[in-house]
Amino acid sequence: MTDAPRDAREIGVGLISVGWMGRLHSRAYTNVPQVYPDLGLRPRLVQAADTAEAGRAYARDVLGYASTTADYHEVLANPEVEVVSICAPNFLHAEIGIAAAKAGKPFWIEKPVGRGEADTAAVRDAAIEAGVATTIGFNxxxxxxxxxxxxxxxxxxxxxxxxxxxxxxxxxxxxxxxxxxxxxxxxxxxxxxxxxxxxxxxxxxxxxxxxxxxxxxxxxxxxxxxxxxxxxxxxxxxxxxxxxxxxxxxxxxxxxxxxxxxxxxxxxxxxxxxxxxxxxxxxxxxxxxxxxxxxxxxxxxxxxxxxxxxxxxxxxxxxxxxxxxxxxxxxxxxxxxxxxxxxxxxxxxxxxxxxxxxxxxxxxxxxxxxxxxxxxxxxxxxxxxxxxxxxxxxxxxxxxxxxxx
Ligand SMILES: NC(=O)c1ccc[n+]([C@@H]2O[C@H](COP(=O)([O-])OP(=O)(O)OC[C@H]3O[C@@H](n4cnc5c(N)ncnc54)[C@H](O)[C@@H]3O)[C@@H](O)[C@H]2O)c1
Incomplete structure (x- = not known):
């Protein structure tokens, strides 16, 4: 296996919630250039949000995010963040998914998308309106x-x-x-x-x-x-x-x-x-x-x-x-x-x-x-x-x- 080409483009990653899935998404971004060098992208961990200090500390000190915040809106507003992982508890998926779409950021969101069909439909409608790409954690x-x-x-x-x-x-x-x-x-x-x-x-x-x-x-x-x-x-x-x-x-x-x-x-x-x-x-x-x-x-x-x-x-x-x-x-x-x-x-x-x-x-x-x-x-x-x-x-x-x- 070869490493990513030296001219692979950096792509800025934002993470919302640093629990089990947030850590796993981060490891996946880190692995991608080695496993898929042909992708031509090198994810850069830009900013992570978690309301818990322990989550922010882990993101900063272990995962290597350049900055952290307690407010996920800052991640979505960060111009260096080009793509977002949404790994929050289910009740936050709808509001965060809709906000990500409105910010024009493609998002990878964990399942289930929200608390049920109504939450998921609202996120779907926002993603369609904004024309952003989506991926679901259906691993x-x-x-x-x-x-x-x-x-x-x-x-x-x-x-x-x-x-x-x-x-x-x-x-x-x-x-x-x-x-x-x-x-x-x-x-x-x-x-x-x-x-x-x-x-x-x-x-x-x-x-x-x-x-x-x-x-x-x-x-x-x-x-x-x-x-x-x-x-x-x-x-x-x-x-x-x-x-x-x-x-x-x-x-x-x-x-x-x-x-x-x-x-x-x-x-x-x-x-x-x-x-x-x-x-x-x-x-x-x-x-x-x-x-x-x-x-x-x-x-x-x-x-x-x-x-x-x-x-x-x-x-x-x-x-x-x-x-x-x-x-x-x-x-x-x-x-x-x-x-x-x-x-x-x-x-x-x-x-x-x-x-x-x-x-x-x-x-x-x-x-x-x-x-x-x-x-x-x-x-x-x-x-x-x-x-x-x-x-x-x-x-x-x-x-x-x-x-x-
Ligand atoms: N794809 C899979 O196989 C799989 C496996 C496990 C969990 N999940 C899904 O992933 C999502 C997260 O699950 P988990 O196991 O990682 O949860 P978790 O409890 O490990 O982590 C949740 C994190 O969200 C943080 N959080 C809470 N409120 C927040 C807010 N307002 N802003 C930012 N962060 C906030 C918490 O502090 C915590 O760090 C759920 O939707 C779950 O269903 C998917």
Whole structure:
């Protein structure tokens, strides 16, 4: 691998919120010139905003931002900031996303974009009006095994897709003594596991198989109270959890979807005891099936009916035949990691932000996912199927002429 060309253009980066995702976005910007020297850009970490002094200190002293501020508006007004990462808690996404668009700054924003469909639609409208490029933190699109899966589905290797089964099971909120942080408060987070994990799974299904056309769902909360955040005025109190821990969806696809006649079941939990990041998807077709699990991100299991009628799963381990893999590792089977997914995402964002062709996710994809989640909440309340019309501009996998399968 070569380094970025010496004449790579510097591009000024602004960061809003220096939590887990803010730090990860920053590492991705730093990695991009080495992994994608052909991008011709060298991100410069210009300014970071966080209301917490600890976040600002980390941005300045560890990540190397040239300056920091408690007020994100300063980042958006900074003329040296050309692109912005928005990594704030969900309740701030709408106001920050709209402000970024109005400031004319392309933005890479974490999912879910806001607390629900209305927040996401407002950000979408502002981005369209300003004509700024957007990328969403839908990082589970990027593992080379998933990109290979999409290629296999597109080529018809599985035949006609009959059904999809997805489960995104995490245990990060399984401890009932974990504090009631912003994620459990409706005003700050919107939905619970729907926005947190199901939003990723819905986007992954859109990416692999096409737009979901209708949904019915049920949701449940199983840990009803959690202790107040230590050091906050709520320390020592038990407070109500205001959103769901678990959700399951039955889905049908839109007629334009690559898998238009398929059916599916998707479920997500953030209180699963056992699975830690079991973000898994299985796709079945008339000629074969495939399955992937983020806990074994570098593997794809594939079963395709052979000419003699035999069938069985083969475990494909990532190597140079997997899309993007050679960017990261020269040696077959050497595992890639989660950070690498964000480096792939950063490259797609910077391509789009500098007006070049990019297969990045975008704000329309965020709205498509949010719409399904809102429909799921409506369905969980009413018991009815709810339609989810196609969102124009999304990059969901649609049929491109004829009934190819
Ligand atoms: N793509 C993924 O896989 C993934 C994973 C985790 C989180 N996320 C998303 O990323 C977003 C952030 O999550 P996180 O885990 O990094 O959160 P976090 O709690 O680690 O960090 C949030 C940060 O925001 C700061 N903040 C709060 N109010 C602010 C304000 N007014 N201005 C500036 N900063 C402010 C906090 O001080 C904190 O540093 C969420 O939307 C979450 O859903 C995405």
């Amino acid at each position: 589970y699109r990027h593992p080379p095994a998933i990109q290979l899966a999409r290629k296999l589905v597109d080529e018809g290797a599985l035949g006609t897709i009959t059904n999809v089964r997805g489960r995104f099971f995490g245990g990060f909120n399984a401890d009932p003594n974990a504090p009631r942080a912003w994620r459990f408060v409706r005003e700050q987070s919107g939905s619970g596991v729907l926005g947190d994990l199901m939003g990723h799974l819905v986007d992954l299904v859109h990416f692999l198989l096409g737009p979901i056309g209708a949904v019915t769902a049920s949701t449940g909360t199983f840990i009803h109270e959690r202790p107040g955040v230590p050091g906050s005025p709520d320390e020592g109190k038990l407070l109500p959890v205001e959103n769901e821990d678990y959700a399951n969806l039955l889905i049908r696809f839109d007629e334009t979807a690559l898998a238009s006649t398929a059916l599916g079941t998707l479920d997500a939990s953030w209180i699963a005891v056992g699975p830690k990041a079991e973000y898994a998807i299985e796709i079945f077709g008339t000629n074969g099936s495939l399955r992937w699990n983020f806990e074994r991100m570098n593997e794809l299991e594939l079963a395709v009916r052979e000419a003699d009628g035999s069938v069985g799963y083969r475990r494909l381990l990532a190597d140079a035949t997997f899309p993007e893999f050679s960017r990261f590792q020269p040696s077959a089977g050497t595992p890639m990691g989660y950070d690498d997914l964000k480096t792939i995402e950063a490259n797609k964002f910077l391509l789009a932000a500098t007006g070049r062709p990019s297969d990045t996710s975008n704000i329309h994809d965020a709205l498509a996912s949010a719409q399904v989640l809102t429909a799921a909440e409506e369905s969980a309340a009413s018991g009815q199927w709810v339609a989810t019309p196609v969102i124009e501009g999304s990059t969901a996998n649609i049929r491109t002429g004829g009934d190819a399968r």
